[in-house]
Amino acid sequence: MTKYLHEINANFSNQTHLYSIGKSVQGRELWVLAISKNHPLSSLGKGYRHIKFVANIHGNEPVGKELLLRFIDYLFHSNGLKALDDVFSKVILHFLPSLNPDGFLRSRNIDNIGRENANGYDLNRNFPDYFQSNSYPMQPETLAVINWLNEWPFVSSLSFHGGALVVNYPYDNKPEDVDIGYFAAPDDDIFRNISKVYSLNNPDIFNNLCDDSKNFTDGITNGVDWYPVRGGMQDYNYIFKGVFELTVEISCLHFPPSTLLQTFWDQNKPSLIEFLYSSLKGVSGFILNSQNLPVSNATITLENRKHATYSSLFGEFWRLLLPGNYTLYIKANDHPIRNVSIRIPNEGHLSVNITL
Numbered sequence: 001m002t003k004y005l006h007e008i009n010a011n012f013s014n015q016t017h018l019y020s021i022g023k024s025v026q027g028r029e030l031w032v033l034a035i036s037k038n039h040p041l042s043s044l045g046k047g048y049r050h051i052k053f054v055a056n057i058h059g060n061e062p063v064g065k066e067l068l069l070r071f072i073d074y075l076f077h078s079n080g081l082k083a084l085d086d087v088f089s090k091v092i093l094h095f096l097p098s099l100n101p102d103g104f105l106r107s108r109n110i111d112n113i114g115r116e117n118a119n120g121y122d123l124n125r126n127f128p129d130y131f132q133s134n135s136y137p138m139q140p141e142t143l144a145v146i147n148w149l150n151e152w153p154f155v156s157s158l159s160f161h162g163g164a165l166v167v168n169y170p171y172d173n174k175p176e177d178v179d180i181g182y183f184a185a186p187d188d189d190i191f192r193n194i195s196k197v198y199s200l201n202n203p204d205i206f207n208n209l210c211d212d213s214k215n216f217t218d219g220i221t222n223g224v225d226w227y228p229v230r231g232g233m234q235d236y237n238y239i240f241k242g243v244f245e246l247t248v249e250i251s252c253l254h255f256p257p258s259t260l261l262q263t264f265w266d267q268n269k270p271s272l273i274e275f276l277y278s279s280l281k282g283v284s285g286f287i288l289n290s291q292n293l294p295v296s297n298a299t300i301t302l303e304n305r306k307h308a309t310y311s312s313l314f315g316e317f318w319r320l321l322l323p324g325n326y327t328l329y330i331k332a333n334d335h336p337i338r339n340v341s342i343r344i345p346n347e348g349h350l351s352v353n354i355t356l
Helices: 002-011 063-077 101-106 140-151 188-200 233-241 258-278
Strands: 016-023 029-035 049-055 091-096 154-161 164-169 220-222 244-251 282-288 299-302 305-310 316-319 324-331 338-344 349-351
Touching: 002 016, 002 029, 002 063, 016 140, 029 063, 029 140, 049 063, 063 091, 063 154, 063 244, 063 258, 140 233, 154 233, 154 258, 164 188, 188 220, 188 244, 188 258, 233 244, 244 258, 282 324, 282 338, 299 316, 305 316, 338 349
Parallel strands: 049 091, 049 154, 154 244, 164 220, 282 349
Antiparallel strands: 016 029, 029 091, 164 244, 282 316, 299 305, 299 324, 324 338
């Protein structure tokens, strides 16, 4: 994997940026490949939406890692960049194929060997939790993701797992005094929409073809309605950093036969592409001060929707929304709160610059 990512970076240096977000417990680099129409670093501050893909958070669930490598291969060796030219004029993609390389190298096709990191911790139970205290000591891989989220202004994200066929969306956890059941996030309408975009384009997920006692209608589920997860990466992304992340379970088995990898790619390719288009919905633009300079880290909220997103270092902002009327509230240090009424058209996207 490391060799392949370096080769892609060397061969397509004008469109890629290879960087590490940190190291695993055993010292392996956590590589990320960023891809854009032009060099990703030269595209910063120009309004491009940052979208990330993360896999192999559980070391014994390797199908997502292989899927992301094939996605990268499609973009550069099967004309994918050209075919998706309209998308790449608006996005920068970040691929983290293996968040848990130590667990992967230890994993076997039996039991749960390799699920945890080298210290024995489940990384998808290791993030700060908004609803309940999380006493697990934070692991290097977890801290690397948190720092990564602080550095890049991600809009949306997919995290890949194995062991089921379903698209899971927030909330993943709930307050202790709330009975188990559907626990909707403020952006439940958006999460259901983009989750269904993914499942509709993968018939196996949509039809819930795993031998599973849980009936996932349309191949999607609210996390708590499936089972609560304390310290999950998905909720951390959404609640603390404003990133719309989905968790996609893409294989019934943790270790399916390698002969099925091409099938998994064929099944998920349409969903991945449509997810990119769905990530362009809503409103975007720049937040500026009266001198027309960018305002970084401004807080963007909506009337009657308790969830914040934040402007980037360059004043860029993005907010996923479905068509309709909304009121934005923008708050920044030393500026009065500004409210702006907007209408997202049926085409799905509005560009607007806001001066404080």
